[in-house]
Amino acid sequence: MTTETIEPTVRPISAQSDAAEALVALISMFGHLPGGYIKIFQQFTSLPVDLGLQLDSPRDFEQWRAVLGITPSDVELCHDGVSGWLRAEGVFRGVGVKITGHGVVLPAKQNEQQAADEIAEVSA
Numbered sequence: 001m002t003t004e005t006i007e008p009t010v011r012p013i014s015a016q017s018d019a020a021e022a023l024v025a026l027i028s029m030f031g032h033l034p035g036g037y038i039k040i041f042q043q044f045t046s047l048p049v050d051l052g053l054q055l056d057s058p059r060d061f062e063q064w065r066a067v068l069g070i071t072p073s074d075v076e077l078c079h080d081g082v083s084g085w086l087r088a089e090g091v092f093r094g095v096g097v098k099i100t101g102h103g104v105v106l107p108a109k110q111n112e113q114q115a116a117d118e119i120a121e122v123s124a
Helices: 013-030 058-067 108-123
Strands: 037-041 050-055 076-079 084-092 095-104
Touching (some): 013 050, 013 084
Parallel strands (some): 050 095
Antiparallel strands (some): 076 084
16 A cells, blocks of 8 residues: 655745735725725636625725726626625736625515525425
8 A cells, every 4th residue: 555645736925926916006096995805816726816805885896896997787796685795807907806895785575585485495
């Protein structure tokens, strides 16, 4: 019996430099816009590094959507039945930028319908 050790792929932090540089440029150009939770990440080693910006409100989201040149038709309304948020993706200086705007108030009827759908799904 032989034992083989497989070393995990190590990504150097320098692999994130394009996204970090894009973030610095965004801050320099749009420093007056609302801040948020910032994330630089790479889902898988085979995918490019992305920049994520999670904002507290639809108003904050809209300001960033506009300066990033993301069209309104590319905005997705997401919800989990309790809360809602906006989501869109764009590109800035060759780096993928994913923005979300939280705090979307869902109509009570939508919440009720979501709950009814979940109950029906569990009962099936």
